[in-house]
Amino acid sequence: MKNIIMASVLMMLAGCVSTSQEDLAQEGDWRQIGYQDGIRGHTERSFSQLSKLGSVVMAExxxxxxxxxxxxxxxxxxxxxxxxxxxxxGVCEGMEDAQQFRMExxxxxxxxSN
Incomplete structure (x- = not known):
């Protein structure tokens, strides 16, 4: 039960982003843009994709x-x-718990789906 509650909270936090990525890019908060992509399970964006938002700092x-x-x-x-x-x-591939993550x-x- 505790895991279900934690997962629900995590999903709500990931979905409740009040600042758009365009605003974050304008503010220069590339770390937050990366965090949002990661916590949502999206594949990492390329420099080319991110540079459409502004002057990207790839390390951040x-x-x-x-x-x-x-x-x-x-x-x-x-x-x-x-x-x-x-x-x-597939963002978890190569991580220690990747197989368990995929199975769950x-x-x-x-x-x-059913």
Whole structure:
């Protein structure tokens, strides 16, 4: 039960971003843009993609992205991510718990799809 509550809170936080990425780019907060991409389980964006938002600081984006992905890839939340209908983009591959994450996500996704 505790894991379900934690996963729900995590998903709400990931979805409740009050500042747009354009605003964050204008403010120069590339770390937050990376964090948002990572915590949502999106694949990392390229310099070319990010430069459309402004003068990107790739090191800051990468730092935030890695932090976000580390939180997203928690296998204790994977079931709820799948159950919510969020597709998995493979961002956890290469991490220690990648297989467990995939299995739990798939279990949730299967329930969502049925």
């Amino acid at each position: 984006y990468d730092e935030g992205y890695l932090e976000g992905v580390a939180e997203y890839c928690n296998p204790n939340h994977a079931y709820m991510i799948g159950l919510s209908g969020q597709p998995y983009e 996500w798939q279990r949730g996704w299967n329930e969502y």
